[in-house]
Amino acid sequence: MNRFQYQYRYIISIFVITITIIIVQSSNANRNVDHTIKPGIWTWACGGAAYHGTHHPGYYEHICQEEVHVSPTPELRGALQVYNWAVLEPEDGKFDWYWLDKNLTAMANAKVQANPIIFIHKGQKINGAVTTPKWLFKVSPGIKYTHTPRKRPVFEAPNYLDPVFQDKFSKLIYAFANHLNELPDYVKENIWGVQAALGITGDSRPWKGSPVNKSQDISSSQWQQYSRTMLEVFVDAFVPTGIPIVANVDNPMVGSESETQNMWFLDMAEKKGMKGPGLKQGVPTHGYNLNGEKFLYELEAVPLLLTPRSDGTYARARGELALEPDPGVPGEYGNWEESPWWSLQANAEWILTYGISAWNLYAGFLSNETFRETLQFVNRHAGYMNASTSPAAFISFRDSLNTENVERWPEAKYGKVSDLPWSNSTKPPDCKANTKRMQLIANDFKSFGAKLENAKEASDPRSIMQKKGMYLNDVCWNCWEGNYFRYIQQIDPIKTSVGWWRVGPKHQGYGRFARGLHHATGRKVITLKLDENFSEMNAIATIVYYNNGKGSFAIAYNGKTKETITKTSTDSWLTTKNISLGTVSGNGEITLFSPDQEDCIFSLLEVLES
Numbered sequence: 203m204n205r206f207q208y209q210y211r212y213i214i215s216i217f218v219i220t221i222t223i224i225i226v227q228s229s230n231a232n233r234n235v236d237h238t239i240k241p242g243i244w245t246w247a248c249g250g251a252a253y254h255g256t257h258h259p260g261y262y263e264h265i266c267q268e269e270v271h272v273s274p275t276p277e278l279r280g281a282l283q284v285y286n287w288a289v290l291e292p293e294d295g296k297f298d299w300y301w302l303d304k305n306l307t308a309m310a311n312a313k314v315q316a317n318p319i320i321f322i323h324k325g326q327k328i329n330g331a332v333t334t335p336k337w338l339f340k341v342s343p344g345i346k347y348t349h350t351p352r353k354r355p356v357f358e359a360p361n362y363l364d365p366v367f368q369d370k371f372s373k374l375i376y377a378f379a380n381h382l383n384e385l386p387d388y389v390k391e392n393i394w395g396v397q398a399a400l401g402i403t404g405d406s407r408p409w410k411g412s413p414v415n416k417s418q419d420i421s422s423s424q425w426q427q428y429s430r431t432m433l434e435v436f437v438d439a440f441v442p443t444g445i446p447i448v449a450n451v452d453n454p455m456v457g458s459e460s461e462t463q464n465m466w467f468l469d470m471a472e473k474k475g476m477k478g479p480g481l482k483q484g485v486p487t488h489g490y491n492l493n494g495e496k497f498l499y500e501l502e503a504v505p506l507l508l509t510p511r512s513d514g515t516y517a518r519a520r521g522e523l524a525l526e527p528d529p530g531v532p533g534e535y536g537n538w539e540e541s542p543w544w545s546l547q548a549n550a551e552w553i554l555t556y557g558i559s560a561w562n563l564y565a566g567f568l569s570n571e572t573f574r575e576t577l578q579f580v581n582r583h584a585g586y587m588n589a590s591t592s593p594a595a596f597i598s599f600r601d602s603l604n605t606e607n608v609e610r611w612p613e614a615k616y617g618k619v620s621d622l623p624w625s626n627s628t629k630p631p632d633c634k635a636n637t638k639r640m641q642l643i644a645n646d647f648k649s650f651g652a653k654l655e656n657a658k659e660a661s662d663p664r665s666i667m668q669k670k671g672m673y674l675n676d677v678c679w680n681c682w683e684g685n686y687f688r689y690i691q692q693i694d695p696i697k698t699s700v701g702w703w704r705v706g707p708k709h710q711g712y713g714r715f716a717r718g719l720h721h722a723t724g725r726k727v728i729t730l731k732l733d734e735n736f737s738e739m740n741a742i743a744t745i746v747y748y749n750n751g752k753g754s755f756a757i758a759y760n761g762k763t764k765e766t767i768t769k770t771s772t773d774s775w776l777t778t779k780n781i782s783l784g785t786v787s788g789n790g791e792i793t794l795f796s797p798d799q800e801d802c803i804f805s806l807l808e809v810l811e812s
Contacts, residue, residue: 237445237478239394239518240279240315241559241585243577245269245568246522247284247319257526266565271308275568277577280315280394282522282562287322288335291374299381306385310392317448317520317560319397319404320378322371325349325357334360342367345418349411359402359409362420362428372435379439394560395446395480398436400429404482406451426463430470437471437479447471448520450482452502461501468506468517480518480559481506487521487561489669490545490552493662493679494630496604499556507557508587516587522562523549527570536672540708547576547711551598551686551806559585576711582810583688589735589788593811595689597730599717599804601701602684603652603677605640610696616642619679631663631680640677651703652676676703685717689733690792690809692717699728702803705748712746712775718803719755719796726799730792730807738787739811742780745794746806749776753800758793759783766797775805783809 248266270281283305291297302318309316324333334344344358360367382390401408406429408420420428429451436447449471451463464481471479483506485498507519525538538545546567553561561580567573579596586592605611606619613619617639620631637657644654654660656673668675685692692698695717702716719725743757743764749772756766765781783792786809796802 242581448480492665520560527566544714598686600715712805748803
């Protein structure tokens with residue numbers, strides 16, 4: 203071979219190698235798509251975290267399979283999908299992705315977005331299957347624990363702090379990331395994010411209960427360090443795939459430490475190059491009108507979800523509602539039995555106020571036509587985190603009987619908020635509220651429907667006592683103040699309207715809370731103002747009102763009456779037709795009033811781009 207031929211072949215080989223590299227890089231770049239969440243109504247895991255309640259095993263799993271894979275309803279945006287470590291890695295280093303691939307492909311075909319999670323420990327079996335592989339305990343002996351001290355059954359959890367366990371767990375994470383990255387494009391692109399499960403189920407804790415051997419207990423500082431170590435592994439493994447990680451490092455009872463952990467995760471993930479890391483925020487999605495929720499909103503919702511990140515985007519969060527959808531079946535959350543329609547709508551309005559993007563509902567809610575109006579409402583407003591780009595705004599009228607409000611209910615007249623001092627600057631309520639004071643407040647609004655059904659549940663500082671309680675209480679402690687809303691606020695609500703509770707038929711969603719005109723006390727006009735950054739648009743409004751009596755009410759925008767509605771005395775909640783507001787913009791003023799001085803009650807007002 204002469205010198206010319208050698209140089210020619212060398213140049214051609216370099217050219218081919220370069221082209222190959224460019225093609226490979228281009229291919230990889232195409233696979234790193236934008237995994238933007240489909241905000242709105244999601245469903246919970248069909249099998250992995252299923253809850254049977256009062257029904258036989260398999261009841262809700264069957265419904266969930268129908269809702270996700272067979273005939274998804276138009277309201278369904280996505281689904282959490284749980285997979286057991288023991289199933290995915292039946293032998294050390296040998297992986298079986300058959301069921302994972304089958305489910306993710308079916309969801310992509312159904313256009314239902316996926317949020318997969320691998321459970322590494324559950325305690326009980328899930329549909330007869332264990333979560334933690336048995337081979338793991340042979341190389342890293344587990345920690346035995348019980349749900350209740352000195353009582354059986356005894357469960358075995360991984361030894362989370364053992365370097366051998368962390369090595370095996372890390373290999374699982376990398377294998378999972380690599381496999382998802384190799385899926386067909388349309389399947390991979392259908393994944394919003396992967397939730398990192400670090401302990402029992404998806405919770406930020408090692409187990410439910412305590413170890414049999416107390417010396418094996420894990421301190422909060424040890425758990426925090428373990429969580430951070432493994433979250434960094436998750437992020438490092440998934441950054442090359444373009445799939446974001448959703449983290450649950452939330453423990454509201456530790457106060458400001460919870461916000462610190464969440465912020466640390468978002469900052470860490472973004473610094474490593476991850477786009478769109480998300481959070482699990484469980485407390486607001488599990489219930490409403492809960493003690494301590496106002497503290498939680500200020501601690502976590504504002505800095506984590508409602509404040510833009512440095513690049514102008516917003517962190518997305520999901521959370522589930524873990525209770526049965528069947529009307530009349532109390533399940534574990536007994537107070538919803540009063541009216542699941544009231545509670546579902548109120549909880550929906552609260553999670554939107556909080557900034558939740560995806561609400562995972564239990565199987566059965568989506569296929570129940572009576573809940574559809576609420577599900578559609580959530581989908582109209584979820585995910586719009588910036589007033590300047592949102593095509594929708596709403597206000598849900600509500601008065602808050604928050605016992606901590608000493609200006610409204612002076613302690614000299616109603617008694618102290620609590621018998622013990624409460625350090626409300628760093629933690630949620632940490633002692634019981636004064637039940638006599640709460641009862642006096644409820645008595646003041648008895649004629650408007652307010653009740654304190656069980657003072658013991660209402661006064662407990664633990665929010666779980668209200669969300670899992672058997673009674674519906676209207677007086678609360680450190681609960682959300684006033685209306686639920688996105689991009690509309692009411693001017694001076696207490697002086698311009700009166701609060702109502704438990705109004706109208708229980709099979710409609712709008713009676714849990716309301717506000718109304720009250721001419722006898724001079725409350726004649728409700729004035730609302732759009733967010734100052736709300737974008738200019740041609741808009742319509744809808745109003746949900748209580749159709750009692752035969753008077754009328756009117757709606758005006760910036761002083762110009764747009765529509766007058768005459769009631770027809772059906773004693774039910776009605777929604778107006780679309781009312782044209784014309785062009786609206788930031789700081790626009792909407793007023794509700796009665797031309798014939800009739801007391802009218804309102805539940806919800808929406809402004810939507812027409």
